[in-house]
Amino acid sequence: METIRNLYRIGIGPSSSHTMGPQRAAKIFLSRHPHSATYRVILYGSLAATGKGHLTDKALLEVFKDRTLELLWTAEKELPDHPNGMTFEALDSSGQIQASWDVYSIGGGALFDPINPSETPDIYLHDTLVEILAHCRSSGEALWEYVYNIEDISFPEYLAEIWDVMQSAINTGLVTAGVLPGGLGLGRKAGKFYRQATLYSAHLKNNARVWAYALAVSEQNAGGGLIVTAPTCGACGVVPSVLRYLRETLNCSHDDILRALATAGLIGNLVKRNASISGAEVGCQGEVGTACAMAAAAATQLHGGTNEQIEYAAEMGLEHHLGLTCDPVNGLVQIPCIERNAHAATRAISCAHFALLSGGEHKISFDEITLVMNETGKALPSLYRETAAGGIAQAYRLRNTNSNNKC
Numbered sequence: 001m002e003t004i005r006n007l008y009r010i011g012i013g014p015s016s017s018h019t020m021g022p023q024r025a026a027k028i029f030l031s032r033h034p035h036s037a038t039y040r041v042i043l044y045g046s047l048a049a050t051g052k053g054h055l056t057d058k059a060l061l062e063v064f065k066d067r068t069l070e071l072l073w074t075a076e077k078e079l080p081d082h083p084n085g086m087t088f089e090a091l092d093s094s095g096q097i098q099a100s101w102d103v104y105s106i107g108g109g110a111l112f113d114p115i116n117p118s119e120t121p122d123i124y125l126h127d128t129l130v131e132i133l134a135h136c137r138s139s140g141e142a143l144w145e146y147v148y149n150i151e152d153i154s155f156p157e158y159l160a161e162i163w164d165v166m167q168s169a170i171n172t173g174l175v176t177a178g179v180l181p182g183g184l185g186l187g188r189k190a191g192k193f194y195r196q197a198t199l200y201s202a203h204l205k206n207n208a209r210v211w212a213y214a215l216a217v218s219e220q221n222a223g224g225g226l227i228v229t230a231p232t233c234g235a236c237g238v239v240p241s242v243l244r245y246l247r248e249t250l251n252c253s254h255d256d257i258l259r260a261l262a263t264a265g266l267i268g269n270l271v272k273r274n275a276s277i278s279g280a281e282v283g284c285q286g287e288v289g290t291a292c293a294m295a296a297a298a299a300t301q302l303h304g305g306t307n308e309q310i311e312y313a314a315e316m317g318l319e320h321h322l323g324l325t326c327d328p329v330n331g332l333v334q335i336p337c338i339e340r341n342a343h344a345a346t347r348a349i350s351c352a353h354f355a356l357l358s359g360g361e362h363k364i365s366f367d368e369i370t371l372v373m374n375e376t377g378k379a380l381p382s383l384y385r386e387t388a389a390g391g392i393a394q395a396y397r398l399r400n401t402n403s404n405n406k407c
Helices: 016-032 045-049 056-065 129-139 141-150 155-175 190-199 202-221 238-249 254-276 290-303 309-321 335-355 366-379 389-407
Strands: 010-012 038-044 068-074 087-093 097-109 110-111 226-228
Touching: 010 155, 016 038, 016 056, 016 087, 016 097, 016 129, 038 045, 038 141, 038 238, 038 254, 045 087, 045 190, 045 290, 045 309, 056 155, 110 335, 129 254, 129 309, 129 366, 141 155, 141 254, 141 290, 155 190, 155 226, 155 238, 190 202, 202 226, 226 366, 238 254, 238 290, 238 309, 238 335, 254 290, 254 309, 254 366, 290 309, 290 335, 309 366
Parallel strands: 038 068
Antiparallel strands: 010 226, 038 087, 087 097, 097 110
């Protein structure tokens, strides 16, 4: 597996696969061919189907802002290796193609180039959690220690930067009011939830705080704010909200939080390696489901759980999101994405509590459920894999069509 630095990326929302990935690819292509007369980008599959709602065009135009750029949207066609395929072309003054590059945005801001498959070399010797647990039983390491001993010496500093951005997204989201962009008329709720959290019984108060923190980050993402992919933009509210809540209620130290981020990152990295964190490839189970597993693992560790209990909590976080579709209304990372972050956060804490009450014994391993998630996701029709062609997106579209026809 590659470094966890490639899982936690700081960037602008609303989508790691549709905004951050294409923008990174555009910068790479422009740096290779800076003197072409014009440029053309062809977007395929899910990138074309929901790209405008995810601001893909805006992200690309920002890179080519002083150049002539033609964008082509080809939703009905996919390149062979992933639904989020792109072709970049550099053209001379007569319109002849000088250079062409096929590249894929595979989730979490990561890119896949079939000609040069690896962005960065692998640094982890183990690719499954069962192998890591066996290693840790022999070495005596906690999972966070395993990560720290493999990553470079500055990794804790990097996690501190990640935590600062997560905190900032919560703090800004809690005090920002107004309607989110995109035309759905969806108002921000985080501040309201946070204020109301003081008015209710302890149980509802606790849930309301977690929800408020998750909403704050997800709303920042939907508004194009600065967030951290954890593991993606669409699922960026789950891990920060759980860690913020537990820092306050368990009186966790700064180092405790960074170590929990390391363990959460390990879980996300394993899913990324052995399955997918791309909604266009496996549906929302790969995004919010993985985020829930990451947060559940972190929460269990912060409660003093064993490595085996952490594995169990992560397995439940992913298992109980199996089959979750990615069907964003109008291609925006708002409905149902924002609420899903909030509910996955409280589910992550529940998974941690469940694992802590057990000894960590269970029948289906995290590695097995990861493969099941991958199989389930790829069996989903493309209607339910970030194309906004079916599911909730279709229901919303049909309702509005019928309302307009009645008028």
